[in-house]
Structures are given as structure tokens and as C-alpha cells.
Amino acid sequence: MRIDVVTLFPEFVRQCAEIGVVGRAQRRGLLQVATWNPRDFATDAHRTVDGRPCGGGPGMVMRIEPLRTALAAMRQADPAPAHVIYLSPQGARLTQGRVAALAGMPRIALLCGRYEGVDERLLAHEVDEELSIGDYVLSGGELAAAVLIDAVGRLQEGALNDAQSATQDSFTDGLLDCPHYAKPLHDPYGDVPAVLQGGDHAAIRRWRLKQSLGRTWLRRPDLLSQCVLDEESRALLDEFRREYLASRVP
Ligand code: 4FV
Numbered sequence: 001m002r003i004d005v006v007t008l009f010p011e012f013v014r015q016c017a018e019i020g021v022v023g024r025a026q027r028r029g030l031l032q033v034a035t036w037n038p039r040d041f042a043t044d045a046h047r048t049v050d051g052r053p054c055g056g057g058p059g060m061v062m063r064i065e066p067l068r069t070a071l072a073a074m075r076q077a078d079p080a081p082a083h084v085i086y087l088s089p090q091g092a093r094l095t096q097g098r099v100a101a102l103a104g105m106p107r108i109a110l111l112c113g114r115y116e117g118v119d120e121r122l123l124a125h126e127v128d129e130e131l132s133i134g135d136y137v138l139s140g141g142e143l144a145a146a147v148l149i150d151a152v153g154r155l156q157e158g159a160l161n162d163a164q165s166a167t168q169d170s171f172t173d174g175l176l177d178c179p180h181y182a183k184p185l186h187d188p189y190g191d192v193p194a195v196l197q198g199g200d201h202a203a204i205r206r207w208r209l210k211q212s213l214g215r216t217w218l219r220r221p222d223l224l225s226q227c228v229l230d231e232e233s234r235a236l237l238d239e240f241r242r243e244y245l246a247s248r249v250p
């Protein structure tokens with residue numbers, strides 16, 4: 001997969017994509033991240049990329065021309081069509097489902113805003129999709145782009161040493177993840193649950209599913225309402241709820 005990033009801070013984005021699983025995915029040739037700095041495509045002496053907002057108001061706005069030229073250069077560099085994404089609070093919320101869909105594309109391009117944002121005409125003519133990583137305001141789209149590169153990069157076939165870990169991710173089945181433990185089995189902070197020490201993999205699978213269901217019910221009931229639970233899951237959730245409510249009776 002190829003990811004092109006249009007950003008005023010290319011070194012930051014490249015560094016984010018060189019660490020951990022994503023960095024390894026790049027070294028394994030599973031992922032290629034390229035950056036394009038609009039300032040390199042500004043034609044005036046001061047290499048201006050921003051302008052005062054038309055109609056007045058605070059801050060600055062990213063101008064059309066350097067971005068249009070940078071996007072044209074990006075397309076020129078590789079014939080593969082790019083699905084262009086603008087990261088902004090006005091976008092649809094990024095979900096694991098959308099991440100999985102994007103991870104299957106051969107090429108995406110991420111447009112990182114700065115200042116108050118980007119001239120709307122550029123967005124209307126060049127952007128296929130607008131995505132938000134959350135309802136808060138960042139000083140730039142680079143962190144959101146790094147989030148997307150990481151989420152998509154780790155799903156590239158062969159990126160995770162144990163492909164299974166992607167299938168057992170949070171949200172993959174719409175539920176929050178179960179608790180995780182490592183040795184020591186006994187510690188002042190508590191013991192590892194006995195079921196995880198018993199080697200009964202069927203019981204371990206049920207325990208983990210029950211914990212995921214219970215946590216989702218407690219912490220993200222909005223997610224649970226979007227899930228279609230099978231008979232086993234309904235029974236395990238009922239079991240969790242009964243035990244939880246019983247544990248809270250003084
Ligand atoms: C953002 C978000 C975000 C808005 C103005 C960049 C900033 C500045 N991007 N999810 N939340 N972007 O806050 O994606 O240009």
C-alpha cells in the first residue's frame with residue numbers, strides 16, 4: 001500500500017511512520033509513505049502557503065495554489081489513482097471499520113491542514129473523503145494523519161508478526177478488548193485470573209468474550225447497541241451483568 005501525505009511538517013510525519021510495527025511494515029515493503037510539502041510548490045519569493053481569511057476573522061487559511069501543485073506532483077510521481085482524504089473535525093468519525101476498508105486500498109493520500117484550515121474550493125475539487133479522529137481541535141492535521149497511517153499500516157498483510165492479533169483487536173467484532181495479563185502470575189497488585197492459568201482454551205475464549213461483552217456494556221453501551229449478539233454472547237453478558245450487579249450489592 002502507498003500513502004502520500006501533503007503536509008507542512010513532512011519530517012514529523014515520516015518519523016511517526018518509521019517506528020514500531022508501521023516502520024517494520026515499511027522495511028518489509030508492505031507499506032510506502034511519501035510526503036509532499038506545499039511550501040516546496042509555492043511560487044512567490046516568500047514561498048507563501050497561507051492567506052488572510054476572506055471576509056475577515058482570526059488566523060490564516062491554507063491557499064489553493066501550493067496545495068493544487070503539490071497534489072499534481074503527487075499524482076505525477078505514481079500513476080496509481082489515490083483516494084484523497086482531508087483530516088478535519090468536520091469529517092466523519094474514523095472507526096476501525098473504516099480503517100479496515102482503507103487498509104485494503106492500493107493508495108491513499110492524506111491532506112493535513114494547518115491554521116484555521118484549507119480553502120474550501122481546494123477541498124471541493126481535490127478531496128474524496130473527510131475524516132475526523134475526534135471532536136476536539138488540533139493545531140494541525142499531522143497527528144490525525146499519523147493516527148490513520150498507524151491504524152492502516154498495522155493491518156497490512158504481514159505487518160503484525162501474529163496476524164491473529166489484528167483479528168482479536170478491539171472493535172473488530174464491535175466490542176472493547178478483554179483484559180490482558182503477563183507473568184508474574186502472582187504480584188502485590190493481584191493474581192492472574194485462574195482461568196488464564198488453566199490451559200483450557202475453550203474456557204479461556206469464553207472468559208475473554210465475557211470480559212469484552214461486560215466491559216463494552218459498562219464503558220461503551222453505545223457500541224453494544226450496534227452489536228448483534230449470538231446466543232452464547234447473550235448468555236455470557238447476562239452472566240457478567242448478574243455477577244457485576246451482585247458484586248455491587250452492599
Ligand atoms: C482534526 C481532527 C483537527 C483543525 C484545524 C487542524 C485541525 C487545523 N483533524 N481530526 N480533530 N484538525 O483538529 O482530524 O487546521
